[in-house]
Amino acid sequence: MHRALTPAELAGGYGLAKAKSTASRIERTFGRRLHDLPTQTRTLLLLAAAESSGESSWLWAAADHLDICADAAAPAEAAGLITIDGSVRFRHPLVRSAIYANASLSERRQAHGALAQAISGQATEDHRAWHFAHASAGPDEQIAEGLVLAAERARARGGVAAAAAFLSHAVDLTPEPDRRAKRAFTAAQTAFDAGDPNTAGKLLTLANGLGTDEFLSARVDLLRAKLAFAARRGRDAPALLIAAAKRLRSLDPLLARETYLEALLASIIVGRLSTGPDNSAPMVAREARDAPPAPASPRAIDLLLDGLIVRLIEGHVAAAPLLKRAMDEYLLEEAAGSAVARWHDITSRVSLDLFDQDTYASLTARQLESIRATGALTLLPIALSTYAGLCVTSGRFSQVAEVLEEADLITTATGAPMQRLINPYLAAYRGQEQLCREHVRATIEAATSRGEGIAVAVALYSAAILHNGLGQYAEALTAAITAADYDDIGMCGWALVEAVEAASRCGESTVAADAVRQLLERADASGTQAALGIAARSKALVSSPSVAEDEYRRAIAHLERSPVVVHWGRSHLIYGEWLRRNNRRADARTELRTAYDMFVEIGADGFAERARRELRATGESVLRQPKGAAAGLTTQESYITRLAREGYTNSEIAAQLFISPRTVEWHLGKIFAKLGVTSRRELRKLALELP
Numbered sequence: 001m002h003r004a005l006t007p008a009e010l011a012g013g014y015g016l017a018k019a020k021s022t023a024s025r026i027e028r029t030f031g032r033r034l035h036d037l038p039t040q041t042r043t044l045l046l047l048a049a050a051e052s053s054g055e056s057s058w059l060w061a062a063a064d065h066l067d068i069c070a071d072a073a074a075p076a077e078a079a080g081l082i083t084i085d086g087s088v089r090f091r092h093p094l095v096r097s098a099i100y101a102n103a104s105l106s107e108r109r110q111a112h113g114a115l116a117q118a119i120s121g122q123a124t125e126d127h128r129a130w131h132f133a134h135a136s137a138g139p140d141e142q143i144a145e146g147l148v149l150a151a152e153r154a155r156a157r158g159g160v161a162a163a164a165a166f167l168s169h170a171v172d173l174t175p176e177p178d179r180r181a182k183r184a185f186t187a188a189q190t191a192f193d194a195g196d197p198n199t200a201g202k203l204l205t206l207a208n209g210l211g212t213d214e215f216l217s218a219r220v221d222l223l224r225a226k227l228a229f230a231a232r233r234g235r236d237a238p239a240l241l242i243a244a245a246k247r248l249r250s251l252d253p254l255l256a257r258e259t260y261l262e263a264l265l266a267s268i269i270v271g272r273l274s275t276g277p278d279n280s281a282p283m284v285a286r287e288a289r290d291a292p293p294a295p296a297s298p299r300a301i302d303l304l305l306d307g308l309i310v311r312l313i314e315g316h317v318a319a320a321p322l323l324k325r326a327m328d329e330y331l332l333e334e335a336a337g338s339a340v341a342r343w344h345d346i347t348s349r350v351s352l353d354l355f356d357q358d359t360y361a362s363l364t365a366r367q368l369e370s371i372r373a374t375g376a377l378t379l380l381p382i383a384l385s386t387y388a389g390l391c392v393t394s395g396r397f398s399q400v401a402e403v404l405e406e407a408d409l410i411t412t413a414t415g416a417p418m419q420r421l422i423n424p425y426l427a428a429y430r431g432q433e434q435l436c437r438e439h440v441r442a443t444i445e446a447a448t449s450r451g452e453g454i455a456v457a458v459a460l461y462s463a464a465i466l467h468n469g470l471g472q473y474a475e476a477l478t479a480a481i482t483a484a485d486y487d488d489i490g491m492c493g494w495a496l497v498e499a500v501e502a503a504s505r506c507g508e509s510t511v512a513a514d515a516v517r518q519l520l521e522r523a524d525a526s527g528t529q530a531a532l533g534i535a536a537r538s539k540a541l542v543s544s545p546s547v548a549e550d551e552y553r554r555a556i557a558h559l560e561r562s563p564v565v566v567h568w569g570r571s572h573l574i575y576g577e578w579l580r581r582n583n584r585r586a587d588a589r590t591e592l593r594t595a596y597d598m599f600v601e602i603g604a605d606g607f608a609e610r611a612r613r614e615l616r617a618t619g620e621s622v623l624r625q626p627k628g629a630a631a632g633l634t635t636q637e638s639y640i641t642r643l644a645r646e647g648y649t650n651s652e653i654a655a656q657l658f659i660s661p662r663t664v665e666w667h668l669g670k671i672f673a674k675l676g677v678t679s680r681r682e683l684r685k686l687a688l689e690l691p
Contacts, residue, residue, distance in 0.1 A: 034102060037079065040072040042099075043111070045081070048088040049099040050111045050134070053127060056087035061118035066110070109135050126150040130166070139175035145331075147173070149181070149189070160375035164190040168199065171206070181210035181486035188223060195410065197227050199483025214409050218247040222259055228492040230378055235275055235451035237266040238284050245291070253292035260288040260545035261305045264312070265346050271453025272486040285312035300330035301337070304346060316353065320525035323350050327359060330444060334366070342379055343368045345679055348386050352490035355523065355531035356396065357393070361563045364390050381407040388422040395565035396600035420446070421455055424462035429470065429566060431606020436466045457488040465474050469606030471613075477511070484515070493522045497567075500538040501574070512542050530567070533558030538570050545582060553576060558661045569598035573611050592618065594659055597636040601670055632674045640667045641675075645684050 034042065047062050060070070076082045083089045100108070113135035119128050129146035136143055147170035154163040167187035172281045174180040188203035200223070214524045225240035241263035247258035266286035267274070274280045288309050294302035303326035311319035315511045329346055333339040344367045351360035368383045385408035390400045406423060424443055427436035440459045447455035460483035467476030480502055483495035496519045503512035516538050523535030533555045540551035552575040559568040576591030592615045600609035631643060650661040650668070675685050 003016045013250070015261060026285065027334075032619075034081070034099065037075050038072065040068050041075045043107070044068050044072045044088070045076055045099045046103050046107060046111045047115065048082070048090070049096045050108065050131070051115050051127070055119075056090070058115060058119050058127075059088060061120075062111070062114040063448075065114045065118055071286065105187065106283060109137065120139065125160075126153060126166075130169075131167050133173060133383050136173060137228050139173050141175055142336075144170045144183070155374075157189070160190060160377070161194040161196075164194045164196060164199070167191075168203065169356055171203065171294050171653045177210045178212065181213075181216060181538055184210065185216060185219060185223070186405065192223065192227060192230070193374075193376045193378055195380075195427075197231055200264055201226060215251045218244065220253075221247060222255075226262070229262075235270050235273065235279070238263050238270060238274075238281075240283060241266055241277055242287050245288075249290075249292055254295065257291050257294065257302055258306055259348065261301055261343075262292040262309070263307050264288055264305065265349075266306075267312075268349065268489050269454045270451055271488050272452045272456060273448060273453035281312050285309045298302070298329075300326055300333050301343060303329055304343070304350065308346075308489075309352075311353070315487070316493070316522050317525045318352060322520075323354060324356075326353070327351065327356065331359065331363075334363070339366055341374060341376065344371065344379060344383050349490035353493065354528065355493060355526045355534070356528050357563045358528070359529040361390055381411045384410075385422055390427050390563075391539055392422065392565045393566055395569075395598075395604075396484065397426065397430065400623035421458045425465070428462040428466035429604045429606065431466070431469055431604065431609060433466060433470060433606075436462065440466075453486070454488055454491065457483050457491040459497065461491060464495065464502065466606065468498055468501050469604070469610060471505075471610055475500045477506055477508065481511070493519065496522075497534050497538060500541055504541040509542065516542050528562050529558045529562040533562060533564075533571065536569060537574060541574070542576070553649040557660065558662055565598070568603060569595050569602075569604065570607060572598070573607060573614070577614055577671075580614060580618050589620055591637045592620075594663060597634040597667070600634055633671065637667055637671050640664060641671050641688070644668065644671075645688075 034045075037045070043066060044059075044063055047066075047068075050060055051062075060216060063070075071083055071295045073082065073088060077084055081091055082094050083091060092220070103111070112131040112133075116131035116135055118130055119131065125146070129143070129150040133143050133147055137166055147166045151163040151166035152162075153677050154166060164187060164462045167183060167190050170178055171184045171187050174183050184203045184207035188200040188207060190316065191200040191203060192195075200572055202573060204220050204227075208217065222241070222244035225237060225244050228240055229237035245259035245263060248259055251428035263284055264281070267279075267281040270279075277283060285308065288305065291305065294306065298306075303322065306320035307326045309317050310322055327335070327347065327350060330339060330343075344363075347367075348360060348361055351357075351363065364383075366385050368380075368387050371379045384403050388400045388403040388407070392398065400422065404420075418609050420439070420443060424436050427439055430436075440463045443459040444456050447453065447459070460479045464480035467473065467479060480495050480499035484499055485493050486492070488495075496515045498516040500512050500519065503515060505510075505603065512649055519538050520535050523531040535555075536551045536558060537555035538547040540555065543551060552571065555571045556568070556575065562568070572591045573595035576588045576595060579585075579588035579591060592611050596608055596611035596615060599605070599611060640653055651666040653664045654661045672678060672683070674685060675683065675688075677686065
């Protein structure tokens with residue numbers, strides 16, 4: 001029954017007046033009990049159903065206004081429809097909608113009128129406005145204006161769905177055609193934000209039919225394009241958005257620039273699945289060069305637009321300085337509270353493209369919180385999917401399932417495309433070969449059907465990770481090269497990382513060298529810890545022994561200062577493999593133990609198994625397992641625990657184990673959590689038997 005009411009229809013109760021579609025189904029369950037009740041009882045139930053707050057004083061005051069006594073509730077309670085504990089509570093949420101749906105229009109107006117008269121107290125304007133509106137028999141500008149003000153208050157407190165319900169009814173009550181058209185458009189925008197595209201589409205049709213204003217007509221076209229993009233995220237969206245942007249150039253230059261930016265985002269998402277060069281991302285970027293000039297003090301989105309035009313036409317290196325400036329400005333706007341959450345999709349892709357994992361991590365978490373607070377259901381599934389990907393990259397696999405479940409629930413309710421891109425990515429790092437292959441295949445099929453080329457790139461990238469983790473390097477190389485063939489913003493650089501590792505293991509030295517060259521150019525232009533770390537590791541894979549070791553150490557040093565925990569662990573693994581192949585078994589064991597423990601800890605089973613095989617090849621013996629409270633510690637954690645209990649500092653432990661102090665600190669955090677302590681002092685007091 002989760003599709004019985006849309007988010008906007010529920011809307012904290014304010015949308016119930018439009019929820020008629022479920023009446024026939026509900027009547028089969030509750031109808032007989034409703035019809036057998038006395039008239040006064042049914043009226044009392046209707047009062048309770050019409051008022052969403054559950055405020056008992058309002059209910060009984062309205063009942064008194066209609067000369068209904070308190071005893072009228074008893075038959076409904078006996079019928080199992082309600083419970084009474086100072087207020088009336090419905091035994092099932094659908095009882096409420098059934099009662100409202102089965103009442104006649106005149107009965108509803110009577111109930112709302114009584115409630116409007118009964119409601120009193122501070123901060124009750126929204127409730128009174130709602131009930132006065134539904135008690136009205138025809139258009140009334142004063143009541144409509146009250147609903148508009150209520151919508152503004154609802155939106156300010158994050159109630160987008162409630163705001164949409166207020167505005168939708170304000171449209172019905174607005175007598176003057178032009179004002180009604182403008183309110184219909186505003187209501188459509190709000191319904192779109194609330195994740196109710198069907199209502200938004202109907203309101204747009206009304207706005208277009210009533211309005212005579214060219215600017216309003218252009219904005220209607222823009223919102224229609226956004227609806228198409230949100231519903232399908234496919235091939236037709238860029239052209240629709242470009243057409244809307246062209247109409248807006250002379251009417252609203254700043255809005256035109258925003259629309260060109262949205263067209264660029266749409267073209268980035270279509271990516272390799274565009275129908276031809278005329279609607280490819282570079283061609284859309286060339287169209288966007290006709291955007292009105294940026295204002296004297298450009299906004300972050302103005303800088304993003306200019307930077308992405310260069311990125312799509314001239315490439316990563318030319319665009320990196322522009323995009324870094326744009327992201328710096330966006331962070332300033334965010335700190336000042338003026339950043340707009342709907343640019344989340346663009347800022348996250350640009351951060352990934354710049355290998356700026358620190359900005360990506362912090363922005364993703366804050367933007368998700370902001371989008372949740374505003375109730376923008378259209379944006380929330382995308383933000384949740386992005387956050388789930390961050391959880392994988394940062395080694396927090398256990399959080400992913402809960403985040404993706406929330407995204408699925410919202411997309412099911414709103415009818416938007418499912419956000420399933422992270423499923424193959426997580427399965428790849430978990431080493432779940434069959435599951436990952438299935439997810440990759442399903443993702444590519446669904447994305448191809450929708451025209452969402454960026455999803456194809458994510459699936460191929462995930463496949464490359466899976467195969468690299470399992471040591472299936474030929475398959476990894478095929479997937480990585482195919483992913484990197486199209487310069488997807490936010491994905492191509494990371495696909496090159498997988499291509500270097502796979503090609504170097506396959507003996508494809510020319511392919512590996514070319515991928516390293518491209519990666520080094522991007523990393524130098526970006527200059528972040530993550531960029532420099534993965535570039536150093538990739539360079540080491542194709543370098544002579546005299547160069548490789550310093551590059552491996554440099555990679556680990558950079559990556560331990562970035563949020564990309566999975567690549568930090570992989571760098572220890574690859575360095576350990578290199579050491580073993582150079583007959584430095586003791587040194588190799590240190591790196592491989594670190595990698596193995598990290599992968600086991602986060603659940604990256606494919607890479608953990610690869611590290612375990614390498615450890616066995618070094619002659620690593622299996623130590624006796626710790627007993628008692630220490631039974632859950634890995635081998636490396638046991639060593640660190642013993643040294644910490646003996647009083648060694650992090651730096652001293654690091655020196656003994658040939659790891660960094662940061663790695664020791666990371667392990668100690670895990671050790672403390674496993675043993676239920678918070679300090680070295682408590683650790684020393686524990687009775688432990690360690691190897």
